[in-house]
Amino acid sequence: MSKFTFFGGKGGVGKTTVSAAFGVRSANAGDETLLVSTDPAHSTSDVFGQSFGDTPTQVTGYDGLSAMEIDPDAEVEAHLQGIRKQMAEQVSQVVVNEIDRQIEMAHNTPGAYEAALFDRLIHVMREESAPFDRVVFDTAPTGGTLRLLSLPEFLGDWVDRLVEKRQQSLDRYEMAAIGDTEPRVDAETDPIIARLRERKERFAFAGRTLREDAVFYLVCNPDELSVAETRRAVEHLRSHDLAVAGLVVNKLTPEPDPEEDGTGARYLRERCAREHERVEEVETTFSVPVVARIAARSGEITADVLDEVATELPVRPPSA
Amino acid sequence: MSKFTFFGGKGGVGKTTVSAAFGVRSANAGDETLLVSTDPAHSTSDVFGQSFGDTPTQVTGYDGLSAMEIDPDAEVEAHLQGIRKQMAEQVSQVVVNEIDRQIEMAHNTPGAYEAALFDRLIHVMREESAPFDRVVFDTAPTGGTLRLLSLPEFLGDWVDRLVEKRQQSLDRYEMAAIGDTEPRVDAETDPIIARLRERKERFAFAGRTLREDAVFYLVCNPDELSVAETRRAVEHLRSHDLAVAGLVVNKLTPEPDPEEDGTGARYLRERCAREHERVEEVETTFSVPVVARIAARSGEITADVLDEVATELPVRPPSA
Numbered sequence: 001m002s003k004f005t006f007f008g009g010k011g012g013v014g015k016t017t018v019s020a021a022f023g024v025r026s027a028n029a030g031d032e033t034l035l036v037s038t039d040p041a042h043s044t045s046d047v048f049g050q051s052f053g054d055t056p057t058q059v060t061g062y063d064g065l066s067a068m069e070i071d072p073d074a075e076v077e078a079h080l081q082g083i084r085k086q087m088a089e090q091v092s093q094v095v096v097n098e099i100d101r102q103i104e105m106a107h108n109t110p111g112a113y114e115a116a117l118f119d120r121l122i123h124v125m126r127e128e129s130a131p132f133d134r135v136v137f138d139t140a141p142t143g144g145t146l147r148l149l150s151l152p153e154f155l156g157d158w159v160d161r162l163v164e165k166r167q168q169s170l171d172r173y174e175m176a177a178i179g180d181t182e183p184r185v186d187a188e189t190d191p192i193i194a195r196l197r198e199r200k201e202r203f204a205f206a207g208r209t210l211r212e213d214a215v216f217y218l219v220c221n222p223d224e225l226s227v228a229e230t231r232r233a234v235e236h237l238r239s240h241d242l243a244v245a246g247l248v249v250n251k252l253t254p255e256p257d258p259e260e261d262g263t264g265a266r267y268l269r270e271r272c273a274r275e276h277e278r279v280e281e282v283e284t285t286f287s288v289p290v291v292a293r294i295a296a297r298s299g300e301i302t303a304d305v306l307d308e309v310a311t312e313l314p315v316r317p318p319s320a
Numbered sequence: 321m322s323k324f325t326f327f328g329g330k331g332g333v334g335k336t337t338v339s340a341a342f343g344v345r346s347a348n349a350g351d352e353t354l355l356v357s358t359d360p361a362h363s364t365s366d367v368f369g370q371s372f373g374d375t376p377t378q379v380t381g382y383d384g385l386s387a388m389e390i391d392p393d394a395e396v397e398a399h400l401q402g403i404r405k406q407m408a409e410q411v412s413q414v415v416v417n418e419i420d421r422q423i424e425m426a427h428n429t430p431g432a433y434e435a436a437l438f439d440r441l442i443h444v445m446r447e448e449s450a451p452f453d454r455v456v457f458d459t460a461p462t463g464g465t466l467r468l469l470s471l472p473e474f475l476g477d478w479v480d481r482l483v484e485k486r487q488q489s490l491d492r493y494e495m496a497a498i499g500d501t502e503p504r505v506d507a508e509t510d511p512i513i514a515r516l517r518e519r520k521e522r523f524a525f526a527g528r529t530l531r532e533d534a535v536f537y538l539v540c541n542p543d544e545l546s547v548a549e550t551r552r553a554v555e556h557l558r559s560h561d562l563a564v565a566g567l568v569v570n571k572l573t574p575e576p577d578p579e580e581d582g583t584g585a586r587y588l589r590e591r592c593a594r595e596h597e598r599v600e601e602v603e604t605t606f607s608v609p610v611v612a613r614i615a616a617r618s619g620e621i622t623a624d625v626l627d628e629v630a631t632e633l634p635v636r637p638p639s640a
């Protein structure tokens with residue numbers, strides 16, 4: 001069994017609900033499960049009527065299920081503060097002021113949000129995940145984040161050459177400044193080199209884990225726009241060697257009872273017919289199977305409907 | 321009456337349908353109307369069952385209504401080709417190759433798409449709009465595009481100082497190269513200066529027109545995500561001195577007939593109740609009035625439902 005399960009998809013399709021339901025099902029199946037939500041609206045807390053924070057907490061009433069909520073904004077802030085602090089230790093005050101300005105600008109780029117969140121997810125995969133059999137994320141890497149996965153290959157040679165050059169420059173500096181013939185500072189202990197090596201190693205871990213120990217599902221809704229976006233997401237993940245195991249079609253309009261008649265029933269039947277066509281299109285034109293079909297709920301999603309949603313979800317991925 | 325009407329909102333909320341309906345209503349009211357669609361799915365062509373391209377074309381069966389469809393991808397391509405060509409005339413081949421690489425990269429940035437589309441919209445406002453009383457766009461400037469509106473102020477002083485410096489350098493070059501005491505090349509005719517002046521003037525026109533001769537509506541759906549996004553869009557437009565005249569709530573679930581009963585009717589009634597709450601929230605917490613409430617359609621949107629949708633839309637903006 002793969003340890004990590006990701007539910008990706010555009011905002012609003014219902015990733016958080018589907019992930020929570022899957023977490024419940026996984027725990028019920030006997031797997032010690034951690035549910036990780038990155039939804040800024042904290043809907044995992046709403047679903048279970050219990051407040052979750054940045055560390056895994058047992059979900060009351062659900063044996064074997066823990067949950068945590070990551071606040072992406074706080075992560076961006078912490079991430080940039082970390083960069084600032086590290087830089088401040090290595091460069092002069094003038095440079096620090098300039099870096100501050102750059103960081104302020106970087107704060108507002110969409111890439112910063114993604115990168116910080118991805119860093120946090122990698123941390124969860126390495127650290128917080130240890131005591132669990134399965135970890136469920138209500139997000140999947142997208143766009144620029146996926147590009148970070150190819151970083152280790154690019155960084156590989158470059159870091160090696162950099163170490164060499166840095167060693168030479170350290171040697172000369174030492175010899176010039178101190179007059180020793182044997183330098184005492186070593187590139188192996190240089191903080192900048194260490195940071196580059198650490199980054200390279202971190203993304204290499206992420207790439208390996210996502211490719212070898214993770215399952216990806218995409219959640220979509222039965223409308224044209226969502227289907228088109230999902231098609232792009234499947235291709236995009238594939239182009240980074242990440243295979244989508246299945247699609248979850250969420251928010252299907254429920255069929256009226258057979259004897260129902262009138263404006264409302266006619267509306268629902270026509271709508272269902274169109275959504276049917278859409279799902280059929282997905283089934284016949286996507287290279288990825290539809291693994292679950294979930295009906296729309298009219299009310300607020302709370303824990304009592306999760307079991308119902310969960311029965312639709314496969315706790316073991318299909319052998320595609 | 322303002323000449324330009326913009327319908328903004330996130331993808332999928334129904335901007336194109338609402339714009340088409342508004343165009344029909346405007347033409348029926350006796351105003352010579354041009355409908356401009358930027359929807360890459362060409363849904364304006366689908367709605368009217370008639371193919372539209374990049375130039376205004378009379379809509380068959382609708383007196384006083386013309387339509388055009390702008391292909392944003394083609395615009396990005398043309399825009400970048402234009403930059404490439406212009407650069408090639410002014411710099412060496414080595415620099416051109418480097419620029420080519422940069423342009424290839426720029427092609428994939430979301431900003432390029434927005435900027436190219438905005439350039440095209442400005443062109444429509446200046447040129448194609450001339451024979452019409454009213455021009456309806458199924459998009460509104462967002463994000464980075466809005467920032468372009470403040471460009472003229474920033475460019476103002478900078479261009480003036482640049483002209484001065486460029487004139488000095490041209491003078492010296494002429495004197496050194498030719499030995500004349502009176503230079504013959506003039507900053508006034510310099511192509512780089514001309515290009516900067518043209519840009520400054522173009523965005524100044526856009527800012528003026530959007531502030532003084534345009535009406536903005538935002539289309540949203542009665543769900544939490546759409547309402548939150550609309551709230552941000554209103555604020556964002558306001559921060560650039562663009563006032564939203566009204567909100568159009570689209571895709572409201574239709575109420576079942578009073579005598580209907582059963583699973584379907586219960587689902588619809590609960591859904592309607594939630595959407596009602598959402599609309600009430602919009603009405604009480606937004607500083608912008610809801611000017612239209614439009615019911616969801618179960619089928620493909622075609623011209624025959626446009627009149628029905630149009631009756632909901634105010635052809636004159638409310639005096640907010």
